[in-house]
Amino acid sequence: MKINKLFNSLFVVATAMLVLSCSSSKSTNNTAQAGKSPNVIYIMADDLTTQAISAYGGIYKDIAPTPNIDRLAKEGMLFQNSICTNAICGPSRSSILTGNYSHVNGYYKNESGGKFDETKWTFPREFQSKGYATSLFGKWHLGSEPKGFDAFKFHNSAGQQGHYWDPVFNENGKDVKHTGYATNLTTDFALDWLKSNKDTDKPFMMCLQYKAPHRPWEPDHKYETLWDDIEMPYPATFNDDYKGRELTAGDTEMTMEFFSRKDMKLPQPKEGFKDWRERMEWQFFGSKPDEVVLPEGVTEDGPEARKWRYQTYIKDYLACVKSVDDNIGKVLAYLDENGLVENTVVVLTSDQGFYLGDHGFFDKRFIYEESLRMPLIVRYPKKVKAGVVCEDIVKNIDYAPTLLDIAGIQSEQKMQGKSFASMLTKQKAPKNWEEKAYYHYYEYPFWHHVQPHYGIRTERYTLAHFYYNVDVWELYDNKKDPMQMNNVINDPAYADVIKDLKAQLKGLMVEYKNDRPLEELRVITDTDFGSLVENGENVTVQKMISAKYRDKNKEESNEDTEE
Structure with missing residues (x-):
């Protein structure tokens, strides 16, 4: 077990006094009992990466600190090598829910990936069956209706990607449109549910899953101009030339040249569109090959235009993260005020990592470190020592068995993932733990x-x-x-x-x-x-945007075959 002390210099904001229990007792009763079984809050932000969390260090830590996430790290355990087994939203979520790789849970990809099989076992269903009150708020993005939750409100517009502003949520089977900013609304739903369950005897397991900071990176109004007067630093690999990787990293459409007008927040003409299709074509210009969005007054692409696109992107992305951090602070404050800190496991993670200009990229997908490594922080004062860093390799398929294990829930479900609860509670890796991960x-x-x-x-x-x-x-x-x-x-x-x-x-x-x-x-x-x-x-828009792309790729594939 490779554990290092987490130095206070990593953190910008001072945190509250720590209260650490030395109790090593563990409930083995399969029926959850109040006061014995821990509560669980599983927080997952979409496309949140370690480079955007100041507890992990990096070039943005002093410019865009994340004090509330940092508090979790200071009061819990931070994992440096939490590995995603398939770095893309839906498949990673499926692996986390089931404890199994994509080829076992059946959910391989986002585009043309179908829907998650709602009949499959998931860790929320297990918590629910063992007497927990369960809920889901925020992004689901798996097509089928969530199972294993007593209550849920999930994004149900734009193919379940959701919208940042005035989003539609499926509330226990009924679509309801809300007014406001999605990150704030999602937290409000979660806190309302916690308050409504305050007097019940059941422990709770809540999945709080933010849309942010997913594309199109739309900040809350109060943060839209937060960093307008500064130039953000550039990653050391920003000008990667992909030498020796020309056919892989060098042949993608996730470089600084593939941001759309919508991504760059260009003002949309109010008139001149025949129909919504033309409007969408205008918005998504830049997403396809042979298209590039340029700043006003610039007629030719080059280094300055590339930097302009990066600056727009990174400021919007980090502003979205700031709202996530603010809202995590609200949840932590609720736990503080209601005496729930000691017996509540709080997990902070993402569905994978993300590129913030690293290698000249945005998005994820590659086995390369920035998308492969997921942020993972676990706070549980009753059992987890505060302020330590774990460097052992854990995988997203290990999350489900670990959460069940730390809650004292014995499950007969077969999973490819293994529990790393002993890393949390004893700072010791399980016997025969493999320090390696398979990716696909x-x-x-x-x-x-x-x-x-x-x-x-x-x-x-x-x-x-x-x-x-x-x-x-x-x-x-x-x-x-x-x-x-x-x-x-x-x-x-x-x-x-x-x-x-x-x-x-x-x-x-x-x-x-x-x-x-x-x-x-x-x-x-x-x-x-x-x-x-x-x-x-949404489906029509995606097909419209990708039609020329697919045709072009098919032609190129045929040419390669003929050669």
């Missing part, structure tokens, strides 16, 4: 044109195989090259390392029962499993 991404070409790939991440190395219409291996020595700029797959000095890592990767694929031929893996990528919503404007 399937979606291609839409959105963002990222080659499907699988790989392994160990304590030191990242090995990946990109396989859809290329055959490319990449190896990164994360100790010598933490920014992953040098693909050393052809370096003779790493020959033995490569041989060993390929053997380990094969072993994991066999262990997790996903050692399929490449032909079968490509079929998964090509298969249309359906849409999150059957009808409605």
Whole structure:
């Protein structure tokens, strides 16, 4: 178990006095009992990355601090190597809910990925069956109706992506439009539910899942101009030239050139559109190949236009994170005021990491560190020592068994994930814990044109195989090259390392029962499993935006085959 003290210098805002119980008792009763079984608040922000959390350090920590998230880290445990097994929203959420990889839970991708099978076992259903009051507020984004919750209110517009302003929520089966900012509304729903359950004997398990800071990164009005008078710093890899990675990192549509007019918050003409399709075409200009959005007065793309797009993006993204942090503060204040801190497990995470200009990217999907690593902070004063950092590798499929374990719930459900509760309660890794993770991404070409790939991440190395219409291996020595700029797959000095890592990767694929031929893996990528919503404007918009893209890609694939 690799644990380091979390230095106070990481934090900008002083926190309240810590109260740490030395009790090591653990309820083993499958029926939840008030006062014995802990409450659980699982907080997941969409596309929240470690680079945007000041407790993790980084170039934004002093400009855009996150004091409430930092408080959780100072009063709990911060994980440096929480690994996503498929770095994209819906599939990661499915893996977290079920404790299983995408090929087992059946939810491989967002685009044409279908809907999550609502009959499947999930950890909220287990909590509910063991006597917990359960609820879900915010983003669900899995198509089917949530199961295992006594109450829910989830975003149900724009294909369940939701809107930042005046959003529609599905409230226990009925759509209701609300006025206001989504991040604030979601917290209000959660606090109202907590208050309504205040006098019940049941412990509670609540999933608080913010839309923010997902695209299109629309800040609350009070933060829209927060950093207008400064220039945000640039990541060290902002001008990555993708040397040695031309067919993978160098062939995507998630660089600074692919922001739309909507992303850049350009003022939309009030007139001149024949119908909503033309309006959408105008808004999403820049998302497709051979389109680029330029600042006013600039007629040709170049470094300055690229920096302008980044500055607009990063300020909006971090402003959305600021609202998330504010609202987490409201939840923590409620726990403080109602004497719930000691016996409540608070988890803060995301569905994966995200690129904030790192390697010149936005979005996620790659096995590279910025999207692979998920933020994970756990506070539980009764059992978890405060102010420590865990460097062991844990995976998102491990979340479900860990939450059940720390709550004292015994489940007969088979999961590929394993509990790391002993890391939290004893600062000790479970016996025979594997310090490595298997990764697999399937979606291609839409959105963002990222080659499907699988790989392994160990304590030191990242090995990946990109396989859809290329055959490319990449190896990164994360100790010598933490920014992953040098693909050393052809370096003779790493020959033995490569041989060993390929053997380990094969072993994991066999262990997790996903050692399929490449032909079968490509079929998964090509298969249309359906849409999150059957009808409605969102599906039409996505098809409209992607039509030219898909045709273009198909033509290129045919040309490659003919050659």
